[in-house]
Every structure is written in structure tokens, then in C-alpha cells.
Amino acid sequence: MIRPEVAPAPLAPRPWSILDAPVPDNPFATTTTSVVLTLCVLAIGVALVLVRSRWRDQQATNPPPPPALTPPAATPAEIAYLTQTAGWGLAGMVVDLAVRGHLQLQESSVSTSREPRWDCVLRRSPIAPDDPRDELLAPYERLLLDELFAAGDVVTLDGLRYRFAPRGVAVIECAGSELRARGLIRSDDEAAQRHWLVSAVSTVVLGAGLTLVLARFTEVALVGVALVAVGVLVGIRSTPRPGRTAAGTALVAELEALRSRLNTIDERDIPTGDHHHLFERLVPYAVVLGVEERWTDTFQELARRGVDVKEPTWWVSARFEPGRYWLGRVRFAGALTMFRDECSTALTAVEPQGGGGG
């Protein structure tokens, strides 16, 4: 018996779901629509970040006074914290402490496998606890001295390399606390930074999610990438640069004016009768502001013209003869710049990963 062939009943069509949509061939296509939308997101995001960043520092109420050749109302370490230049700040602090008689700097060299390299010996000067110089030390200056000479009263920059960096950070942070106590730095930085960091992470996650969804269903996934980029920008903005109060902003403007003046100074600008001590009063600031070369050359030129300029007894070198310190062929400015560069590197360098132990 032949059974009649029965055609199978057609299945009811499954309702269409958005998840059935095919994956686009090129989700990141650079069509006019995607490019315009991407640029819009980028422009709005960047504008928002810039506008809010502009308010980070309170504006100074008064314009800075004309720069005078006097030390500013902050130490080199405090300037380093304000301007986020830790290396030059530590070098300036060392010079400042040397000028004030707490240590002596002696040029030397260290032997390497290739050729001798310039180095500097730091020698702590014995100072009695009741010496007025000791009482005038700020807490972070005392900390720096103690940390520099933790291994003994004579150390070299090369010996401090790779070992000092964490302590240097502590010194600069200590100076930051002092600035905060003096009302030059905003004290609500911690909350603000955390807020910006969380905003950055949230924006990146949101942008990445948007990219995923847009890439699955459309060809304008570039918009999500733009949002990720905005989140990264917010993250960069959240880096811990200290926000300044109006007084802090005024001080930074004053420092900028001083830097500009020291960088263009010549012998005629030095007030008559102030030659003898002026060099040492401002040289730590010239170091931290990066203009020590011009400042030092100016006084060397003055000395060569017969003006009485105090010799830096805190700097010992076979290249400079006592009594004819400024009159030799060697420029002290070159030695000081070499010291600033080597010192800032040695006191902030972190040992490279996988580097030889030793």
C-alpha cells in the first residue's frame, strides 16, 4: 500500500529580532555621516574638558608686579611643586642648601666601561643643632638633607642614582603640604582628582560600549571611538597637577616674570652696590627656573670687569682657582648647568626594568 506523500507543513516564521541584523561589512566606515558625527562628539568633548580645565586654577586678582631681583616668596622645592618640575627643583634645593652652608659640592668623575663621566661629590657640612642655620631649615629641607646623606656624610650623585627617586618624591610632596598650609595650593585636590578619574573611566567604558553596539548594528562606530578619545583626554586632565589658589597663580606669574628677566639680564641690570651677594641669593632660583647659565655668565662678566663678586665657596673644583674663580677660562655657568642636569637625573631616575642589578 502506497502511502500518499504528505508535504510538511510550513513552519511559522520566527519574529524578526534586532539581534538578527547582519553585522555591517565596515562598521568603521569613513562616510560623511560618521565623520561629521565623530567630529561633533570630539569637538563637544574637547570643549567641555578645556572649559572646565580653565577653571582649575583660580585667577589672580591683581596683575603681577614688575619682576625685581629679589628671591620670590617660595623656596626652590615649593616652586618645583607649583610648576611640576621635580628634577630641577631638587637640584635647585641642593644648590640652595649649599649656598646656605649645609653642604659642599665638589666636581669629580666616575669611571665607566667607556670613558670617565662627570660626577659630583656632595659633602655635608657639620652644623651644630643649635646653629641658627639649622633652625632655619624647612621640614622638607631637613628631610632632603637627611635622605641625601642617609648613607654617610659624603655621597656622590652617581651613588644616589636609581636609589633616591622615591625619597625625592616625598621631599617634593612635603613642600606641597607647606604650600597647601600657606594657601597657595587648593586643598580639595584629592576629591577633584578622584572625581575626574572616575569620570574618565566612566567615559572610556561608555565610549567602548557605544563602539561595540554601533559596530554591531551600524557603520558609524567611529562615534564611539571619539567618545573613548574624550575619556582619555579627561584621564590626562586628571593627572595630579596641583590646582592653585589666586595667590598661587599670582606667585607662578611672578616666577614666570622672574624667569623672563633672568633670561634676558645683562651686566647693566645688576644694581650697583648689590654685586657681592646677589649672585648667591638668586642662583638656586635660576637653577630651578632653568636660566642659571645667563645669570652666572652675567656675574662672570662683571667680575672680569673688576667688580667684586663673591666667589662660590660651596663649589669645589680643580678647574676653578680660589681667588681667581671668575677670572679663569672655564665658565662656571657650564659647570652649574652640568650639575643641574646630572643632579636632576640622578635624584629622579628610576632603575630601568630588567637592568643589571648591582
Place this chain on the structure above:
Amino acid sequence: MTPPPADAEPVALGHGAVRDRAVVRWRGRARYAFAASWIVFSAVVLVTGLSGFAGSDGVGPSGLMWTLGGLSLAAAGIALAYRHLVVGVDAAHDEVRVRYAWSSRAIAWAEVIGVELHRLDPDGSGPTLQVLAFRLVDGDVVASAAPAGRAGRGRYLDRQRERLVAMRDAARRVEPPSTGTGPPPRDRPPPGPT
């Protein structure tokens, strides 16, 4: 910190503050809305990632990218949702604990010389959000991440600050001998002539 009794029942105090018998807790007032938003986000990216996996070459590189993308973003969304729920401030009779997403810091009331409001945004001109911050004897400042509120006298956050100051003062009255060397509270006016 003394743990709350196991049978402690939370009592809603309004505006995000919840109290059990031992601890008063402050959390973000919109925490549930934020957490729900991130959970929805996680669900969307997870479903999108899995559907991308189904619509692509399966276990090939493209499918793997969809799956990993969806899963990792969903995990990030859950983490952010969790963060909104846990950050805040817990105050007990002897200490205050500032809770962050993955850590917390306990501060004895004896260490607190001031309860302040710190801006989340350095804009000093317009309306801005602030959070509670505790200034310590050693000069350190511990800022909380939540609750946040608008600046202004008598507003929600200012009232919570007053409550925390009252708790701090009550704790100091109970245990003054060990804290006699600390500076006086900075958030109270100096006593005037009687």
C-alpha cells in the same frame, strides 16, 4: 570599629543616610539610578557581544573579539555599578570610615579636627558639587567620594556636615583625655566672652 549587631535593622533617614543601631551610613543619593544605568549598560553590551559572536565566524578572531568585548565591558559596567553602591561615609560612635570602591579608611574621631566640604570641581563661580572631607590632626585631608551635593548653607550636604560634627563632638566628650594635645576643632567658632 564596633560591628553593628547582627539584628540591626536599617532605618531610613532620608536623603541617602541610613542608620542601623550602631552606624550611620551616608551614600550617594542617586546611587540606585546610577547603578541601574550601568547594569542596563552591561546587559546591552553583553547581548550585543553575544549576538555579534553568533552573527560572525563563530570561534574565529572576529567572534572572539565580540565575545571578549561584550564580556569585558559588561564587567566594567558591573564594577562601576558596584562603585556607586558602596562609596560613602560610615560614622560610628568612636570612628568614621570613608569608603571607596575597593578600599576604606577608618579615622578615629579623636583625629578629626574638622569636617569640611570640598569641591568636586574647581570652578569657584557657578553651582558646583561638593563632598565631605575630614581634616586630621596631622594636617592630612581625607575626602570622601560620596555623597555629593550642591554647595550652600543649609543645603543637604551642609546639614550632613553638621551632623558629623555633632557626632565628632559627642565622641570627644566621651574620650577627651587621650586627645587633649590635639588642636581645637576648626569647624566650631571659638568660645566668646561670657
